[in-house]
Amino acid sequence: MSKPLILLAAGGTGGHLFPAEALAHVLQRRGYDVDLVTDSRAARYAGHFPARQVHVLPADTVRSRSPVAMAKTLFTLLRGLLSGLALMRRLKPAVVVGFGGYPTLPPVLSATFSGVPSLIHEANGVLGRANRLLAARVSAIATGFPNILANEPDLARKTIFTGNPLRPSVQEAAGLRFDAPEVSSPLRLLVFGGSQGARVMADVVPQAVARLNGDLRARLSVVQQARAEDLERVRKNYQDFHVHAEVAPFFDDLPARMGRAHLVIARSGASTVAELAAIGRPAILVPLPNALDQDQAANARSLEAIGAAQVMAQSTFTPERLAAALSTFGADPRALTNMAQAARSAGTLDAAEHLADVVVHLAGGAPIATYRGH
Known part of the structure; x- marks a missing residue:
């Protein structure tokens, strides 16, 4: 049969x-x-x-x-x-x-x-x-x-x-405990912008890192997804700033990398938001602008409302503003722990x-x- x-x-x-x-x-x-x-x-x-x-x-x-x-x-x-x-x-x-x-x-x-x-x-x-x-x-x-x-x-x-x-890979990553950073310990940053990356991340994130004080910049370990045409530019920026960074157009183990991150900077597609909640990781979310349905904005607000994410409209997602947010988290890593716990509470x-x-x-x-x- x-x-x-x-x-x-x-x-x-x-x-x-x-x-x-x-x-x-x-x-x-x-x-x-x-x-x-x-x-x-x-x-x-x-x-x-x-x-x-x-x-x-x-x-x-x-x-x-x-x-x-x-x-x-x-x-x-x-x-x-x-x-x-x-x-x-x-x-x-x-x-x-x-x-x-x-x-x-x-x-x-x-x-x-x-x-x-x-x-x-x-x-x-x-x-x-x-x-x-x-x-x-x-x-x-x-x-x-x-x-x-x-x-x-x-x-x-x-x-x-x-x-x-x-996906099973997300379920597996959800079992990883959030490794809360200390003020003097490495701070692991994961940056991506959807399945094909996003130019705005390539334009803003390295320049924000350049504005951090030397001690915080030395603590950073960055994993960033970038479009093929942006790869060399992004890599050179991090090299010039003496920041350890892995930059690639695609990561087929993204859920595992999310599980190892202290902070995620990303778009707010439905899968990303669901995975952040399931794995329990704090995020700075930049919704895709000008979408007719404004679906990513609605997704991002669901995590912002429970204290699991900061939402920045792309029009205000500037190196200066991002650097200020990263500096705050670097000085008070307990905020990241609280956000991680809030995210986890929303996971299904x-x-x-x-x-x-x-x-x-x-x-x-x-x-x-x-x-x-x-």
């Missing part, structure tokens, strides 16, 4: 792929087959995804409101929808789970048109545009933050707060198990209204 198949739809960025990967591990342990449906961009990063098969559907993102660009995007999504309908007929999945982003529109819509139970997971503190388009049609909605749909009763009735699923370590419970409930043919929780 063949195992039930769960089809996970995720694409575009690691922020969508990582929670899908975490769910896939749990579902496989529970005896389900798991396939991944994604777009060509994310397929390149799905080599370690624990899927039986990877299916690539045509997908595109709304990049411009010009009639030509909108028509092109619509045509691509229509092609993806037709391919998705064929995929539903061929695979006959028990449930289709979407993780946000335009690449999930074709497979999840195909599931709703084909009568297949469907679930979307919203990792951010606000509902994203793609999930907003799908929300009324799907069988259930899972969220990474509580009460994000409290003001929309029709959607709230089928919404379950699960938290954001964490069993989110993947909880989300799997919801998926299994739907796979059994039961409506979400009868789900009684984790």
